[in-house]
Amino acid sequence: MLNFFRKRSANLKDDLLSGLTVALALVPEAIAFAFVAGVSPIIGLYSAFFMGLLTAVFGGRPGMISGATGAIAVVIVSLVALHGVEYLFPAVILCGVIQILAGIGKLGQFIRMVPHSVMLGFVNGLAIVIFMAQFGSFNTVNDAGALIPLAGAPLILMFALVGLTMLIIWLLPKLTRAVPASLAAILVVTGLSIAINQAAPASWSAQNQPHALLTVGDMLRTNTTARATTEARQELGPEAPDAAIAAQVAATVEAESGISAGLPKLFFLDGQYDILPPFNLATLWIILPFALTMAGVGLIESLMTLSLIDEITETRGRGNRECVGQGLANIVCGMFGGMGGCAMIGQSLINVNSGGRGRASGITAAVCLLSFVLVLAPWIEMIPMAALVGVMFMVVIGTFEWASLRMFRKVPFSDILVMVVVAGYTVVMHDLASAVILGVIISALVFAWRHATHLGAEVYPDKKGARVYQLHGPLFFASVASFKELFNPREDPEEVVIDFYFTRVYDQSGLEAINTVAEKYRSLGKRLHLTHLSPECRKLLDKAGDLVEVNLSEDPQYHVATDRLG
Template sequence: MFRPVLFSDLKHYNFQTFRADLFAGLTVGVVALPLAMAFAIACGLPPERGLYTAIAAGFLISLFGGCRVQIGGPTGAFIIIIASIVAQHGLGGLAVSTLLAGVFLILLGLFRMGGLIKFVPFPVVTGFTSGIAVVIFSTQLKEILGLKADLPAEFLEKLKFCAGHLSETNLHALLLCLGTTAVILGCRKLFPRLPAMLIGMLAATVAAVIFHLDVETIGMRFGELPQALPSPSLPDFRWNELPQLFVPAMTIALLAAIESLLSATVADGMTGDRHRPDTELIGQGIGNIGSVLFGGIPATGAIARTATNIRSGARTPVAGIIHAVTLTVILLLFGSQAKLIPLAALAGIMIVVCMNMSECHVFVRMFKGPKSDWIVMVITFLVTVLVDLVAAVEVGVLLSALLFIRRMALAADIKLITGELGYDGCSEQPDPDATREKHIPAGVAVFEVQGPFFFGAVNRFQEMALGMLRSGRPKLIVLRLRHVPTIDATGLHVISDFAERCRRENIPLVLSGVRPQPFRQFHKYGVSNEVGPENVCENIDKALVRVNAILAEKND
């Protein structure tokens, strides 16, 4: 159900809560200002695009979202995919991709998929997040070194180009960039409650003006910022380009969903609250559609700005709305002054963003975990850096799915248990239903399947069960399924084939301990009729009663 948190909170809103939200909203609005411009410029777009996104999407995500303290806006995760879409399809293609992503996010929320996003494997998230950080840093090399020429698009070509043009480095730009980074890091350590990135940007701007540094500014490249929000309008696009934008739109939607729900989960840990994941996805979708209408770029929940919002005392989504209003006021009153900001200063801000995104300690710690997991992480990382983000997400999720299937297949166990030791395999306590505790008539083979019986586990069943039919000929077979919680179509097909093979060999088959989900599927698929409804038993005791009855009939 779509239930925005704001509508619930307003029922009990008071002046004390508003005062806390006001201070938090003003603080995070100031913090978001340099980031919004830096993210847009890093994408190769004018800085106002980032501000429009932070204002429109930030307002709508707080208004319709499912997290009390979430702050929406542009984030570093989108930089590479945005730059790629613009290069291939232009600004119109980016707008349509973002619009489609907004629709996909709303559908994910409406179909209650919010809880499933958390199953995207952590190695994949770590791999492409660290990869994005490296690629973003490479895009800033031009501003860091103060080079005049444009860099190549490919990562390795960028490094090769910069290495060949080191002699052209603008020392003013390099020192200003490094100085901005140092001020931000120092301010965060000494004065953690102050807006470090804004202070770093202002300090660099003042230094560039006072000392007449030879550095490129926002005004030199983009001109003055508009001092008003644009009128809402739909993007121009050609319908025949829509199929080409489907994959980029899905990538934007997936990244927005993962990052926003991750941010909301972090917020829950800081506040003790619980967000509404499906409502949050719908809010994110509405926010992205609104961003497109006002000339913005893709948006999602921003972990750093959300954490700042919480630390500043935010209690409800009103703080996020005030953050958007604060940015609007700054744009209207001080937008003309943004032309003085050096691009090297914004590159310094992006260096800090890359440091935060890379999470080197997490990346290194992953190597202490299972080998298969860190291999997935490294492959995802390399594909992100050397190919592109879309391919990285696809490859990472595919590899993780294959590894999951392999682990589930290994967890599934099929064995002959006619003479088992009497333990259930899960504890040291004797199992009263073990075959050792029962009288198994001579010539009866008892098999047990443990774990989900799905396409990854059927090979072992086929090898053992069918191999047994070839090597020997039991009078009757009991297949115990008490530890099989689920079965898929492949499992049903294999058991159906096995039942048919037993019928041709004139070997009765009895199923024991069938649980609810497999039982329903046996009925729908027709397995129960093939085996015989009387041969599908609740437990081993009833199965043995049926076995003795069948053997008695044979002897007669």
């Protein structure tokens, strides 16, 4: 990873300025994910506020930013489409309860089981996804209300200011660190954008857009127009006159094309949602699958982001506390009519890159975001998308593990395979949580396959004439076949000893394998002894009861590789 995220100590000034930078970047992301989820942009903005504020205060990773995310949006879009937005808020609340229970149950520690190869694939796939997502900002709408790419002067201007933003972020830290480079770049490019939009001839303006350079407000109008046109055609039918469709689209754009709103209200007191779902088992069965999925996806993404920020800042967050913090934030978010969320990797990296290390950075980002909605919406809508795209491109450059490209001949093929699969799945499916789970499964299978071949035995006679099999390697489900092939009951003497000095029994499959070998010896009238079993292995054999019937030779010493049976 490039050294954009060098280690710094927490500093209140840096936290405040980086929080402001993050808040500016949160606006278009929250709006975009609200459109993905099929809810109002204001719901996305309120969700980002509640998630960002509460996780900053109660979460386990200072400096990490949470908000409304695409991972959660793609889960809830089906719920909203099938059952209505009124079922969304109880589902978000239930998701929060599940996450709190996961934190209380100490499930956050399982993130330590994620191999480094999975983390590399996750980071690289994430960087590619963030990079590809930015090209959605290069779209406008045509006369039919469909999204089309920019062309001509608007496209050239967009690329020019994206490049300028990246240049400022790269150069400014070499001159001064008094102001976060990302914030300075946004302010400078915004000033240029306003000047260009005022001076540019009308022919430079993108189709159906008032500005030559697209702004946050233009992006909101573009997405609203595209969505409203699709909904109007579905509602009015294909035979509806264009004038009727245009009138409905205009009304929707007029109502939803700004980010200005009042303070959030509890959803069951808001007049928008007079029809609440019944509080019964039928409702529970509707929302439970969505809540479980949201909780799992949210925790995996949050804990992976936590691990990434830990690595960058060379500090350590608290996974279980983060589970509880995310759960509390989702409960409050659901009660105020939000769509829920989790950690936002891109915004977290912007925060770290800008010097944000403490909880004040997340709190500042959330408070600034709410102030944008309440009073500063007209100014925020003037920010050019080019500035935010440039910031995200620099995040991509700093996130991608460029060193991994030099690893292909230096690490085992299985690790390369895991990295490529995780990164590829992330890019193709845009599902970071499933990509991580897939990577862990592949790594576990590779681990099991390798260790299945590591079980062997040194065979020799003891002083009493018994044949001793001194085992080497783990005995578990993948190695039981190799274990059974080590013995030759018909040719062995009357007394046989299996010495577990250098091995361990890990699971019930291992116990069953011992039982199978013991039955073969017993059927031939021969005696089988087990020696040097660890106390944990003896306990497993005791619990197995009739499953394992062997003669356990007493031994005064039990040497074990670890104090706990895996």
